[in-house]
Amino acid sequence: MKLVERMRVLAVSAGAVAAIMAVAASGPVQAQSKAKEQFFPVLPYRTGAYAPNGVPWANGYVDYLKLVNARDGGIGGVKITYEECETGYDTARGVECYERLKGKGPTGATLFQPLSTGITFALTDKAPGDKVPLVTAGYGRADAVDGTVFKWNFPLGGTYWDAADILVQHVGKIEGGLDKLKGKKIALVYHDSPYGKEPIPLLQLRAKMHGFNLLLLPVTHPGVEQKATWLQIRQQRPDYVFLWGWGVMNSAALKEAVATGYPRDKMYGVWWSGAEPDVIPAGDGAKGYHALVFLAPAGQGQVHKDMIKYVYDKGQGTGKKEEIGEVLYNRGMVSAMLGVEGVKRAQFKYGKKPLTGEQVRWGLENLALDAAAIKKLGFEGFMDPIQTTCVDHEGSHSSRIETWDGKKWNITSGTYESDSQIIKPLIKESAAKYAAEKKIPVRDCAKDASN
Amino acid sequence: MKRNRNLIILCVFLLAGLIMPLATGASDPGFYIEVLLGGLMAGVLYSLVALGFVLIFKASGVFNFAQGAMVLFAALSVARMAEVMPLWLATLLAIGIMIAFAFIVERLVLRPLVNQDPVVLLMATLGVTYFLNGFGQAVWGSDIYEINLGIAKEPVMILQNLFQGGILINKDDVAAAVAAVVLVALLALFFQKTKTGRALRAVADDHLAAQSIGIPLNRIWVIVWSVAGVVALVAGVIWGAKLGVQFSVSQVALKALPVVILGGFTSIPGAILGGLIIGVGEKMAEVFLAPIAVKAFDLAGGGIENWFAYVLALLFLLVLPEGLFGEKHIDRV
Numbered sequence: 001m002k003l004v005e006r007m008r009v010l011a012v013s014a015g016a017v018a019a020i021m022a023v024a025a026s027g028p029v030q031a032q033s034k035a036k037e038q039f040f041p042v043l044p045y046r047t048g049a050y051a052p053n054g055v056p057w058a059n060g061y062v063d064y065l066k067l068v069n070a071r072d073g074g075i076g077g078v079k080i081t082y083e084e085c086e087t088g089y090d091t092a093r094g095v096e097c098y099e100r101l102k103g104k105g106p107t108g109a110t111l112f113q114p115l116s117t118g119i120t121f122a123l124t125d126k127a128p129g130d131k132v133p134l135v136t137a138g139y140g141r142a143d144a145v146d147g148t149v150f151k152w153n154f155p156l157g158g159t160y161w162d163a164a165d166i167l168v169q170h171v172g173k174i175e176g177g178l179d180k181l182k183g184k185k186i187a188l189v190y191h192d193s194p195y196g197k198e199p200i201p202l203l204q205l206r207a208k209m210h211g212f213n214l215l216l217l218p219v220t221h222p223g224v225e226q227k228a229t230w231l232q233i234r235q236q237r238p239d240y241v242f243l244w245g246w247g248v249m250n251s252a253a254l255k256e257a258v259a260t261g262y263p264r265d266k267m268y269g270v271w272w273s274g275a276e277p278d279v280i281p282a283g284d285g286a287k288g289y290h291a292l293v294f295l296a297p298a299g300q301g302q303v304h305k306d307m308i309k310y311v312y313d314k315g316q317g318t319g320k321k322e323e324i325g326e327v328l329y330n331r332g333m334v335s336a337m338l339g340v341e342g343v344k345r346a347q348f349k350y351g352k353k354p355l356t357g358e359q360v361r362w363g364l365e366n367l368a369l370d371a372a373a374i375k376k377l378g379f380e381g382f383m384d385p386i387q388t389t390c391v392d393h394e395g396s397h398s399s400r401i402e403t404w405d406g407k408k409w410n411i412t413s414g415t416y417e418s419d420s421q422i423i424k425p426l427i428k429e430s431a432a433k434y435a436a437e438k439k440i441p442v443r444d445c446a447k448d449a450s451n
Numbered sequence: 452m453k454r455n456r457n458l459i460i461l462c463v464f465l466l467a468g469l470i471m472p473l474a475t476g477a478s479d480p481g482f483y484i485e486v487l488l489g490g491l492m493a494g495v496l497y498s499l500v501a502l503g504f505v506l507i508f509k510a511s512g513v514f515n516f517a518q519g520a521m522v523l524f525a526a527l528s529v530a531r532m533a534e535v536m537p538l539w540l541a542t543l544l545a546i547g548i549m550i551a552f553a554f555i556v557e558r559l560v561l562r563p564l565v566n567q568d569p570v571v572l573l574m575a576t577l578g579v580t581y582f583l584n585g586f587g588q589a590v591w592g593s594d595i596y597e598i599n600l601g602i603a604k605e606p607v608m609i610l611q612n613l614f615q616g617g618i619l620i621n622k623d624d625v626a627a628a629v630a631a632v633v634l635v636a637l638l639a640l641f642f643q644k645t646k647t648g649r650a651l652r653a654v655a656d657d658h659l660a661a662q663s664i665g666i667p668l669n670r671i672w673v674i675v676w677s678v679a680g681v682v683a684l685v686a687g688v689i690w691g692a693k694l695g696v697q698f699s700v701s702q703v704a705l706k707a708l709p710v711v712i713l714g715g716f717t718s719i720p721g722a723i724l725g726g727l728i729i730g731v732g733e734k735m736a737e738v739f740l741a742p743i744a745v746k747a748f749d750l751a752g753g754g755i756e757n758w759f760a761y762v763l764a765l766l767f768l769l770v771l772p773e774g775l776f777g778e779k780h781i782d783r784v
Contacts, residue, residue, distance in 0.1 A: 047585065049699040051593035192754050220754040222699035225706075227489045228737035228756055234619065235482045248697045251595055255694060258604050259621050281595040281695040285604060 038075055038343060038354050039105020040065055040082040040336075043097050043114045048088040049222035050247035052277040053328055057115055058084070059319035060332025063311055066318075067303075068340055070310040075343045076352035081105060087119060089247075094119030095126070102130050107354040111135050111339050111364070117195035120153075125438070127152040132357035133364055135342070137335045138271055138294040142198055142423075143430035147365060147393040148443045150431065154364045154393045156338050156386060157295045161426060162418035163270045164199035164242070166292060166399045168206045169416050170268070171240050182211035187233055189226075189253060190244035192218035199244060199270070201426060209422075223249020230256040243269040243291075250278035251286075258285035265290070271399070275327035279404045287406040292399045295383040296330035298409050303333065303378030327409065334383060341367060341377075365390055384415070390445035397423075457770040465766075469731075472739045481614030486738050487731060492624040494730020495631045499686035500707035501714065501722035502638070503679040508716045509655040510675035511561070512569060516576040519704030520583035521680055523696075525549055526687025527587050530596035530696040538599070542688070549680030550673075557673045565668075584701055593698060598691040602626055627689045634685055635723060638678070642719075647674060655717070709764035715777025724775060725764075732763045 044058030045051060065080045074080055083104060085097035094114050102109045111133040114120055120140035127134045128151065135154045136144070142161040144153035171186070172178035188203060190196030200216065207214040215236055217229045223245055230253075233241065241262065243253055250273045257264055265288035269278070274291020276298070304324055312321050323329055346355050346363025355363075367388040374380055386395035397420065401413035435442055472478040478486070500522055507515040515521075528548050532541035560575050602623045611617035642648040653661040654671045662668055690700055706729065714725025737756035744755070767775065 047588050047593055047698070049697070049702065051588070051698060052595050055593065218754040220757040222702055224694050224697075224699045224703050225493070225756065227493060228486070228734045229754075231482070231486055231489055231734075232738055234485070235478075248595055248695065248699045252694050255604065259606055260619060261606050277595060281597060283597075283604075 035106070036078050036354060037081045037106055038078045038110055039108070040080055040339065041097070041101035041104065041109045041112055042082050042084045043087050043094060043101075043112065043116075043119070044084055045087050045089045045115070047086060048090075050089040053247050053272070053275060054089065054115065056275070056277070056319065056323060056326055056328035057332035057335070059323065060329035060334075061113070061336045062318050062332075063307060063324075063329075064333040064336035064340070066311050066316055067307050070314065070316070071306055075340055076347045078343075078347075078352060078354055080340075087114065087116065089116055089118075091116070091118040091122050095122050098123055098126065102132055105354070107356045108132065109357060110343060110355070110360050111357060113137070113335055113339065115139070115335075117141075117198060118193055121194050124150070124153060128440075130357070131361070133342070133361040135335070135339055135364065137338055138331070139195065142202075143427050143434060145392060145394040146427050146431035147388075147390050148431070148445060149435045149440055150393065151443060152361060154342075154388070156364075156367075156388070156394060157334075157383070157396050158271070158399060158418075159394060160195075160198040160244075160270065161202040161423050162394075162397050163292055163399065164202045165206070165418040165423060166416040167242055167268050167270075168203070168210070169419070170401055170413060172210070178210050184212045184240070185215060185236060185238040186212055187215040187217055187236065187238035187241045188244060189217045189219060189229060189233070189241055191223060191246055191249055192220045195246065195272075196244045199242075201430075202423070203242075205422065205426065219245065219249055219253075222247060224252050226252050226256045230260045230262065233257075233262055234260045239266065241267045243267055243273045245269070245273045245278075247277075251281040254279065254282035254286045254289060258282065264288040265403075268292070268401070274402060274404075274409070275331075276409075277328070284406055286404050288403065290401050290403045290412070291409075293402050293411065294331060294399065295396075296327075296334045296379070297382065297400075297402060297411060298325060298327045298330065299382070300325040301378055301380055301382055303382075306378055307333075330382065334379065337377060337379065338364075338367070338386070341369060364388065365393065367395060369395075390443065390448065461766060461770050465732075468740075469735060472735070477739060479615065481610075481616055481618055484614070484618050486734055488618070488620060488624075490731035490734035491727055492621075492627060492730070493734060494727035495628050496686060496690055496726075497706050497710045497730055498723045498726025499631055499634070499682060499689070500704045501710040501726055502635070502719065503682045503686070504707055504711045505714075505716065505719055505722045506638075506675055506679045506682065508711075510651055511572075511654075511658075511672055513561070513572045513576060514569070514716070515679065516573060517579040517583055518679065518683060518707065519701040520580040520587070521549070521552070521683040522687040522690070522704045523698065523701035524552075524583050524587040524687075525680065525684035526598065526691040526696040526700055527591040527596065529684065529688055530598050530691055531591045533598065534596075542684070545684055546681055549684055550677045553673050553676035553680055556676055557669060561672050562669060580701075584698065588698060595695040595697040596691070597695060598688055600626065600688075600692045602692070623689075623693055627693070630685060630689060634682065635719070638682075638719065641678075651675060706760060709760040711774070712761075712764040713767045713774055715774030717778050718774070718776030721774055721776035729760045729763060733757075733760045 045054035065082050069080050085101055087094040087097055109132050113135045117139050120136050123134055133152050137156045138158050140155050142159035144150040144155050172181050175181055203214055215238055219226055219229055245253055267289050269291035271292040271294030279286035311317050342360050342364035345366055346359045350359045365388055367386055369386045371385055384396050384398050388395040397418045398415050400411055400415050402409040403412040473483050503518040507513055525545055528545040529541050532544055564572055564575055606619045606621055608617035650666045653666055710725040710729050714721025733756040736759040741755045
């Protein structure tokens with residue numbers, strides 16, 4: 001091909017790519033107009049190693065935003081717009097998505113929910129400068145509960161320190177008391193990442209308090225190769241295994257437990273290791289495995305009926321109709337709902353108009369979702385009340401245990417509250433250290449709560 | 452001479468490391484054998500993926516970065532089609548898909564880039580990797596899919612009278628090892644005893660000379676990519692049956708990189724031996740070395756098996772730059 005012809009082909013190709021990009025940018029991405037709209041950036045991962053868990057969460061999240069528009073006409077009359085940016089659970093791509101979306105919409109991004117502790121760690125340094133709240137329901141930094149230091153972080157509904165604490169309480173109860181854990185072995189099989197490492201300080205503290213041996217067994221990303229880990233478990237024969245996995249690591253762990261003959265009823269997963277994609281691939285081998293419940297367990301309530309009526313029956317559903325009510329779908333819905341309620345709360349103070357991230361931050365810091373409010377939202381039976389304050393950005397510290405029976409998850413314990421006497425000093429110490437490192441002025445909540 | 456001496460020192464050093472846990476009593480013999488077997492089984496799978504790399508490199512001098520993606524794509528094809536048809540039929544159809552893929556790669560990627568610098572071809576296979584990963588997930592989905600070979604997952608205990616608690620083995624691991632041995636034997640027969648196999652070897656030795664005696668290079672490339680596709684399918688099916696078929700399979704396949712570095716890019720025996728060395732090395736390191744290293748150097752912890760494979764390969768490269776069985780490259784100046 002001659003050079004001139006080549007140049008022509010290149011020019012035509014470049015033109016075609018530019019045209020496609022222009023069409024894509026003006027298509028379903030409903031964030032461009034300057035109307036009365038509230039923009040929600042969505043950071044999902046629908047491809048890659050963690051897609052089996054990322055997809056249902058993202059579907060629930062996006063569907064709830066659609067439901068609020070279709071059923072309620074938006075938030076206080078302000079239409080929700082959103083745009084997805086695929087992170088692939090990759091921190092660098094997550095930060096790139098954040099930078100791309102933070103300024104979109106008439107008032108900028110409402111808040112970010114990255115569904116990744118790694119991305120959360122990276123964005124925690126950026127959010128204060130951009131004045132955008134980071135909502136990390138059930139993940140992220142545990143010390144971010146302390147709103148006096150982490151003004152922009154909201155680990156709503158529970159942290160990994162709560163989760164680890166509740167698991168220790170539960171196995172202590174099984175043994176007949178926490179004192180009976182003395183001399184026992186508990187293995188933590190964890191994703192070798194900031195997410196997996198987060199519960200270690202709390203478990204080490206509890207191990208010291210009660211005299212149990214803590215075995216730390218890291219599993220490298222993506223977690224498919226666990227032979228060495230489970231051979232160590234077979235050798236050490238721990239009394240309990242706590243599983244802190246994500247994505248394919250969870251089902252691989254259950255399969256390796258079967259292959260090494262470790263009893264599944266001695267295994268307890270964190271709430272990110274307790275969904276359908278974690279157990280179904282392991283087949284019957286997953287029977288008897290336990291996990292923590294985070295806010296919404298599997299099942300359907302009034303909000304799901306609304307979802308079918310207003311979204312799926314209108315052909316607007318993101319995923320498959322039969323997946324509505326699965327654990328991660330529900331969790332995505334609850335996460336979106338918490339963001340929407342934050343905006344709603346802020347509208348009481350700032351008016352029913354598109355709000356900035358800074359204004360929404362106030363709403364999130366003053367959330368008051370009691371049982372009546374939860375019922376009104378259609379989430380009755382799916383979550384515990386949440387009440388946030390300037391000091392406490394978490395709002396709820398409870399969880400339950402669910403057990404997989406081969407077909408579905410069943411709640412098999414009462415509600416546990418994490419021990420604040422143990423966790424609060426840890427949070428205070430860690431947050432103070434962070435504040436000192438980053439030279440962040442600690443807020444005085446008595447003076448600062450209204451800001 | 453110096454080279455041989457260094458190789459002997461390295462081998463003695465590695466063997467000492469291998470038997471150290473047993474000699475020092477850090478591990479009981481039964482557990483030690485279990486770790487060793489676990490490593491060998493993982494190594495068999497690494498060898499299978501590495502074979503695909505070696506086959507293509509031998510025939511075309513292209514380092515096929517897409518081999519891992521081919522493993523994923525083949526396994527996804529089998530798993531999803533097996534949902535609506537018998538497994539054997541799904542496997543046959545998937546073989547057809549991999550052969551069609553070989554045709555497409557030859558026509559759209561290799562042929563237009565013939566005589567280009569090897570690095571250009573490497574970048575092209577990198578492009579094929581991204582395409583295949585994305586396309587595979589777009590067509591077949593990104594969930595975890597099952598391939599059921601009908602082999603029991605429960606462990607079997609053997610030699611209980613010899614070792615306390617016995618030695619644990621898994622039937623699917625044994626099946627994987629048997630499948631790998633059969634595949635390697637078939638490949639050896641194909642390369643040694645068939646006309647096409649001899650043509651492939653001729654191309655591998657000198658593709659210009661092979662072309663001059665009438666061996667069609669394009670056809671050879673299609674054949675070799677097809678064979679690499681079938682090898683990828685076998686690896687993907689075995690892996691998928693063990694741990695489920697999902698995107699991460701393509702990342703695990705990257706473990707074959709240190710295998711080919713260690714074994715040599717052009718050697719089938721090198722791929723097999725390299726796979727076994729890497730498999731055993733990384734499992735031994737994770738189980739016995741990691742806890743000692745964490746304590747001794749007050750490390751933050753973390754799994755070492757992922758990067759230890761590369762350390763092992765680099766150690767071999769220091770004394771054998773062409774790998775265990777790679778061809779020596781000598782330039783006259």
